[in-house]
Structures are given as C-alpha cells and as structure tokens.
Amino acid sequence: MTTTLKWATSLLPPVLRRTASGAYLDLKSLPDRIRDPSRWREPWQVVHNVGGGDFEKAGQQNLGFLIEHAGLTPAMCVLDIGCGTGRMAAPLLDYLEPGAGYVGFDVSRAAVSACRKRFGARRDDFRFIHVDVRNGEYRAAGAIEETALAFPANDGEIDVALATSVFSHMRLESIRHYLDETCRVLKPGGRFMFTAFALTADRVAAIAEGQAALAFQPWEGGAMVVDPRSPERAIAHPLEALEAAVREAGFSLPAGAIFGGWLPPTQYAGGQDLFVALKP
Ligand SMILES: C[S@@+](CC[C@H](N)C(=O)[O-])C[C@H]1O[C@@H](n2cnc3c(N)ncnc32)[C@H](O)[C@@H]1O
Known part of the structure; x- marks a missing residue:
C-alpha cells in the first residue's frame, strides 16, 4: 500500500x-x-481481515510448529483461541483423526460463520463458537470484558491449545486471564503454543533504529504499540512480563521465547515470537 x-x-x-x-x-x-x-x-479478507500472506501456507507452517514444538499428534483435542477464518482449522481438519475434537472460538461473528460454512459439514467433532467479547481492534462493541471470559471448554478437556497472532492484539491483563483459562481447560501435561511480540532492552533499541517490521512506539507499562489510538491493533509486551504471566498461570516455559522474523535475529521461520507453555 x-x-x-x-x-x-x-x-x-x-x-x-x-x-x-x-x-x-x-x-x-x-x-x-x-x-x-x-x-x-481462501476466505476473503474483506469479510474478516486476519492479515496478509499466503493463507494456506501459513496454516501448514503453523501446523508444523504445533507438531514440532507442542508435540501435537493426530489423536489430540485442540483448542484454537481466536480461530479467525480457519487458517489453522483447515490443516487440522486433515491432520486430526475423526473424533479427536477441535474447538475454535473468536470475537468475530463473520469469522465464526465463515468457519462454520466452510468446515461445519465436514466434521461434527469440529466446533466453532462466537464469544461476545470486547477487543478494541476486533470487536469494540463486545458485551464481555476479555478478563471475564469463561472459555467454551471444560476443565482438563484439551490436549493442545494455540493462539496464533491473538496475544499480539491484547493487553497484558487480558493475556493473564487467557493464560489462566487455558491452564484450566488443558489436561495435565498439555501444551499451549502462542505467538506474541516480545520486548527486551536490546530489541527496544533495535526498534528505535527502525529494524522491526512494524513501527512500534512506546506506550504504557513498558509495552509498545503501532497505533496509540487503537492499541490492540498491534501490541508488543516486555518479555519478562509475558514470561511472568505464563508462570503465574501455573505453566512452565521449557524453551523460553523463540524469536520470530518481525525483528532480527530470527530463531525460527514464523513471523511473531513463539512460546510453548507446559501445564505440569
Ligand atoms: C490476526 S487474527 C489471527 C487469526 C487466527 N488465529 C490466524 O492465525 O489466522 C486475530 C484474531 O483474533 C481474534 N480476537 C481478537 N481478540 C480476541 C479475543 N479477546 N478473544 C478471541 N479472539 C480474539 C480476532 O477476531 C481475529 O480473528
């Protein structure tokens, strides 16, 4: 543009x-x-915009990360937080065994209805749920605060949870609550793979030098945002704060943060930084 x-x-x-x-x-x-x-x-972005790039290729790539980093196998039940228009549901539909189970939820009605239309008839163990949650970027008129949402899953029901490019649109207090809820619905030994933009002192300096793919600027509490008028458009949080939130929710973080291509040096092929939290 x-x-x-x-x-x-x-x-x-x-x-x-x-x-x-x-x-x-x-x-x-x-x-x-x-x-x-x-x-x-591929779904039209004008219906619900989940960002550019090759939709199917990105989904396949994230499936590979789930297998490699979160130990996903075909018999596992998956929770897809902020499932969007099904970038992950599409490859999971072919990968997961019938009956394994998949729950995707999103604040966007358009996204959830696009997923139901595209995938609903193909697998009855795939569920797509709309949550009427407020997010400044994606659903400003939502009725429920992010910090009050009860995830649409039972305690200990899920083997692997994922949130790709969702925490990059959420404030820290909301991320804390989503981590708590994810820990609740995961089985013991379950893993949660999520992406975010993580800041260290070196990385903040690199952003100031213009090395990042996004023009982040200082915001509140050590976080940085692309647009202060709509912070949830893209938020980067201090790495220490993200790690502390993961641990406070009851997870460990065996591999720490794996840095993505939005800001060199890059440690894996994805765009945002990757975290895999383990429930004891
Ligand atoms: C950049 S898109 C990524 C979508 C999907 N995870 C993917 O990788 O294609 C961000 C998604 O998060 C959803 N979202 C934003 N805030 C949310 C929240 N608090 N709870 C659940 N979904 C949310 C948006 O509606 C949007 O579909």
Missing part, C-alpha cells in the same frame, strides 16, 4: 480500516488466485 493510502486508512475507525485493508489484500491476491486455482478457497 502506498504511504499516503496507509496514512489515509489509518485515520479510519478500526473496523473500517481493517475492511479497507482487507479489500486491498483481496485485490492483491487476485493474480495469485488466478495462477493457482486452489487459492480461491
């Missing part, structure tokens, strides 16, 4: 900005869709 267009769209309220950016991403995807007809299956 040109700089002027980016600036103009940044003045719009979040829902309009994301719709405009979704329409732009859809237009940009047309040549690829024409070259590779399998890409017509």
Whole structure:
C-alpha cells in the first residue's frame, strides 16, 4: 500500500480500516488466485481481515510448529483461541483423526460463520463458537470484558491449545486471564503454543533504529504499540512480563521465547515470537 493510502486508512475507525485493508489484500491476491486455482478457497479478507500472506501456507507452517514444538499428534483435542477464518482449522481438519475434537472460538461473528460454512459439514467433532467479547481492534462493541471470559471448554478437556497472532492484539491483563483459562481447560501435561511480540532492552533499541517490521512506539507499562489510538491493533509486551504471566498461570516455559522474523535475529521461520507453555 502506498504511504499516503496507509496514512489515509489509518485515520479510519478500526473496523473500517481493517475492511479497507482487507479489500486491498483481496485485490492483491487476485493474480495469485488466478495462477493457482486452489487459492480461491481462501476466505476473503474483506469479510474478516486476519492479515496478509499466503493463507494456506501459513496454516501448514503453523501446523508444523504445533507438531514440532507442542508435540501435537493426530489423536489430540485442540483448542484454537481466536480461530479467525480457519487458517489453522483447515490443516487440522486433515491432520486430526475423526473424533479427536477441535474447538475454535473468536470475537468475530463473520469469522465464526465463515468457519462454520466452510468446515461445519465436514466434521461434527469440529466446533466453532462466537464469544461476545470486547477487543478494541476486533470487536469494540463486545458485551464481555476479555478478563471475564469463561472459555467454551471444560476443565482438563484439551490436549493442545494455540493462539496464533491473538496475544499480539491484547493487553497484558487480558493475556493473564487467557493464560489462566487455558491452564484450566488443558489436561495435565498439555501444551499451549502462542505467538506474541516480545520486548527486551536490546530489541527496544533495535526498534528505535527502525529494524522491526512494524513501527512500534512506546506506550504504557513498558509495552509498545503501532497505533496509540487503537492499541490492540498491534501490541508488543516486555518479555519478562509475558514470561511472568505464563508462570503465574501455573505453566512452565521449557524453551523460553523463540524469536520470530518481525525483528532480527530470527530463531525460527514464523513471523511473531513463539512460546510453548507446559501445564505440569
Ligand atoms: C490476526 S487474527 C489471527 C487469526 C487466527 N488465529 C490466524 O492465525 O489466522 C486475530 C484474531 O483474533 C481474534 N480476537 C481478537 N481478540 C480476541 C479475543 N479477546 N478473544 C478471541 N479472539 C480474539 C480476532 O477476531 C481475529 O480473528
């Protein structure tokens, strides 16, 4: 997008900005869709914008991370927090054995209904649930605070939970609550793979030098945001605070943070930083 267009769209309220950016991403995807007809299956970003890039490739790549880093196997029951338009549901549908179970939930009605339409008839052990939760970027009119949501799963029901590119849109107190809820619904020995933007002193200096893929600026409590008018558009949190939140929820973090490509040096092939929390 040109700089002027980016600036103009940044003045719009979040829902309009994301719709405009979704329409732009859809237009940009047309040549690829024409070259590779399998890409017509990809959901339109104008309906619910989960960000650019190759939708199916990113889903397959994240499935690989789940297998490699979170020990996912085909018989496991999965919770997909902020499932969006099914970037992870699509590869999981082929990977998980019938009856293994999958629960995806999201604050966006459009996203959940797109998932139900695309996947609902194919597997009755895949459930997509809309939660009427308030998020400044994705659902400003939500009725429930993020810090009050009871996840749609029973205690100890889930083997592996994931939240890809969701905590990067949440404040720390909300992340703390989501970690507590994830710990509640996981089986003992269960793992939670999530992504976030993590800050250290060196990384803050690198951001100031313009090395990051996103233009983060200082915000509250040591966090950084791309747009202070809509902090949930993209939030980076201090690594120490993220690690402490993980431990306070009852998890351990055996591999620490694995740094992604948004800010070099990069430790794995994904964009955001990767965390795999283990429930004892
Ligand atoms: C960048 S998209 C990523 C979607 C999906 N995880 C993926 O990787 O394709 C962020 C998603 O989180 C959802 N979301 C935002 N806040 C949420 C919250 N508090 N609880 C659940 N979902 C949330 C948004 O509606 C959106 O679908």
